Amino acid sequence: MSVHKIPISQLSPDALQGVIEEFISRNGTDYGEIEASEETKFRQVKCKLETGAAVLIFDDVTETTNIFQADDPVFRKLDALPK
DSSP: OOEEEEOGGGSOHHHHHHHHHHHHHSTTOOOOSSOOOHHHHHHHHHHHHHHTSEEEEEETTTTEEEEEETTOHHHHHHHHSOO
8 A cells, every 4th residue: 555644643743743833834725714823724734643633644656744633524435444
């Protein structure tokens, strides 16, 4: 399989911070009607990753990392693939 769920416990604090910062800096990331500060966005994403409400995904083909809501249909399809 070329796509993997990565437990955040496998990342160093610096690596996790870098992944989250890169994710929140992308254009089109939606945080609702009220724009939040970078610090608030960071805390929200980190909390979702820590609680399992969001998951960290690594794609071997594109060598990219992404964060999905745990209930995202894309992630559910990934979770259903044979291991």
